[in-house]
Amino acid sequence: MADYFEDYSAYGNLSDEELLQLTITRSLTDSPSLNHSSHNPPVNYSSHNPPVNYSSHNPPVNYSSHNPPTEEPPDPKTFDGTVSRFMTGAGKSMVAYRRPDGSLVHIAPEPVEEEEPLFRAVRVGDVSKVKALTMVQETNLMLPSKPGWLAIHQAAWYGQDSCLRVLLSAQPGMINKRTEHGETALMVAVSKEQLPCVQVLLEKGSDTNTPNNDKETPLYKACERSSAAIVAALLNHGAAVNTPCIWSFTALHEAATQNNAEICEMLLKAGAKHTLVNVYGLSPLFTASQSGQLAILRLLLKHGADINSQAADGATALYEAAKNGHDEIVEFLLSQNADANKPGKTGFLPLHVAAQRGSYSIVSMLISVTSKTRVRRAGISPLHLAAERNHDDVLEALIEAGFDVNAQLSEERLRLYQDRRSTSLYFSVINNNIHAVRMLLAAGADPNRDMFKPLMVAARLNCIQTVTLLVEHRADINASIPTHLTTFPAVYMFSMKNLPMFKYLLDHGGHASSCFNCVHGNRTHPPIKTTRSERDSDRVSEQHGGVQFCEMISAPSISRWAGPIIDVLLDYVGHVTLCSRLMEHLDSYSEWNVIKEKAALPRPLLQLCRLQVQRLAGSRRLKKLPLPGGLIRFLQHQEGSVDLC
Known part of the structure; x- marks a missing residue:
């Protein structure tokens, strides 16, 4: 118990x-x-x-x-x-x-099924017991022990060729009987690589072409098991070499996948067609290229396979080899004059997929044989793909090869990105890849070609290094966003929480006076739009050229910095009037009263002179002026006071 x-x-x-x-x-x-x-x-x-x-x-x-x-x-x-x-x-x-x-x-x-005497005798190879049982009248050799599983299947499974001979002598008619999975004894023996049993079955006349339920023939299964001896035996007994399985793979497809050159040679000599394709439109040539089988590739080309044939999706063997990173295969195919300018259905060339994968060695091989005209037709440059995946070595190789760093995505490909990005520089900036940004800018990349400027992306990412690089290469600080108009430089929306960055942009030409232009002036402002739907339904901003600075600075996420932001801006403007909304912000915190005093008219003469000098000389030329260091620093907003001595 x-x-x-x-x-x-x-x-x-x-x-x-x-x-x-x-x-x-x-x-x-x-x-x-x-x-x-x-x-x-x-x-x-x-x-x-x-x-x-x-x-x-x-x-x-x-x-x-x-x-x-x-x-x-x-x-x-x-x-x-x-x-x-x-x-x-x-x-x-x-x-x-x-x-x-x-x-x-x-x-x-679960009840344990008791093994029948005949099947037990076959399993252990007791030939005398099998003989004795076959001579007993009550023994029905056509009665399965489980769905479709006869004693000959048992013998084939366990490799009992002697038992198999006895069984077939007693009942030859069961030689091609199939299991519930459609397997003949020959298929079972091939699957288990029982060569002696295969030979017995072939001698006794087993059908070499009876497929299983997946339409796989014994020859196909022998190729899957990579058994050259069994393949030879089947071919010698007339096995059909081009019968496709349920997925239209032939024995040659499977032998190519297994990288068995010996079997491939036997199949080709027996009449296997290397032009047959599976349901994916792939011939054995593609199979060998996908799996990196150089010996098979050489063999297929030797037997006349077309090196530039295309699959249903337009891909070539070279495309497949580049896509899967097989350097040796790519090198061999190029040596046999494979065409590197045949695109797949996506429009990508082998160079595109190699750049996307980051295969530097393959990219290096493909650069010289790829037409830049064909690249332009694709609507996307391999530079885009290398930049998107942060493959800096590939990016550098493409730049050195002269690929256009200012190439833009076609309209069709541009629509795939919600932010409407178009340049390789944008991809590198949004990835925060400073090294790639530096390479592209040094090679002449224009930072102002995208609708949503890379400078705005860098500011949103709070990356001062990228912002500095872009500004140094003449990024337009005062650019707007066509789809979201503002009356002030759009980049300020992304930089005001970082006052050093905000000040840097002002120092290098960012407009400040537009931040104080308000259509409402001293009048009462409309209520602040707090939700997106309210902002979208408000057409007043559109009528006045876009969102105003006082509206933007009133957003809950920014308003807490309103005082310091206005304080910084006042250093870059002359006579301006604070609108009632800005005054509300300054009145909300007692320590900000000094900022109101700073804005009071008239502005100091030194401030007005500084602005005039900046306007005449330009921010980039200030350092070169023959003026004392203290005055230069004042002009550059690096000190609060000026020492004229």
Whole structure:
């Protein structure tokens, strides 16, 4: 009984209903009946068989259920419901029968099928026992032990060729009988690489071309197993070499995938067609290129395969090799004059996919044989792809090869990106790849070609290094966004939380006076639009040239910095008037009163002179002026006061 409780506790993960059914089943099979007949002796509740403790964890069996359990398992063939199998914690295999509504009908340990004498004898290779059984009239060799599994399948599986001879001598008609998966004994023997059994079956006339349910022939399966000896045996007995499987792969496809040149040579000599394609439009040449099989590739080309043939998607063998990073294959194909300018259906050339993958060596090989005109037709440059994936070495190689660093995406490809990016520089900036940005700018990349300027992206990313690089290469600080107009430089929207960056932009030509232009002036401003829908429905800003600075600075995420921002801006303007909205911000914090005083008219003469000198000389020429260092620093807003000595 101890074993009983051990088993029962192992079923702790079962439901109450399943536990109840299991208890009933075990009580019926393991415990004596309550019927005290001579066949059913009374229960002896000795120490070896203690009574079941029906505690709260083990409730007593209740036979009042409206669906009483059955003592015998239902017949799986006629049972209307589901039959499921599972393993208990103790490692025992169980089977459960459930009605369509999910209720449990029966649960019990899965019965162990007793192996039939003939199948057991075949498995262990007892030839004399097999002979004896085949001569017994009651032995039906055509009766399977499981769906379709005859004794000859058993012999083929276990490699018992002697048993196989005995069986076929006794019943030759079963040689091509198939299992439930459509496998003949020959297919089973090939799958298990049992060459002696294959030879016996072929000698006895087994059909070499009977496929399984996936339409795989024994020859195809032999190529999959890469067994040259079995392939040779099948070909010698007339196996068809070009029969496709359910996916239209032929034996040659499979041999190419397995990189077995010996088998490929045999198939080609036997008439295998290297032009046949699978459901994906790929010939064995593509298969070899995809998987990097150089020896197979050489063999196929030797037998006349077209090196520039294209698959259903337009890809060539060179395209596939570049896509999968097979340097040796690319080098070989190029040496055989493979065309590097045939695009796939996406418009990509082999160079594109190599750049996207970051294969520097392959890119280096393809650069010289790729037409820049064909690249332009693709609507995307390999520079874009290298920059997008941060492949800096590839990017550098393409720049050195003279690819246009200002090439823009075609309208069709540009629509794939919500931010309407168009240049390689944009890709590098948004990736925060400073090294790539530096390379592109040094090569002449224009920072002002994208609709949403790379400078704005860099400011939004809070990357002062990229901002500095872009400004040094004449990025337009005062640019606007066509789709989201503002009356002030749009880059300020992304930089005001970083005052050093904000000041840097002002120092290098950013307009400040536009920030104080307000259509409402001292009048009461309309309520602030706090939601996007409200802002979208407001047409006033559009009528006045876009969102005004006082509106933008009033956003909850920015308004806390309103005072310092206005303070910085006042250093870059002359006589300006603060609108009522800006005054509201300055009045909201007592320490900002000094900023209002700073804005009071008239502005200091030194400030006005500084602005005039900046206007006449330009920010880039200030350092070259023949003026004292202190004055230069003042003009550059590097000190709060000026020492004229």
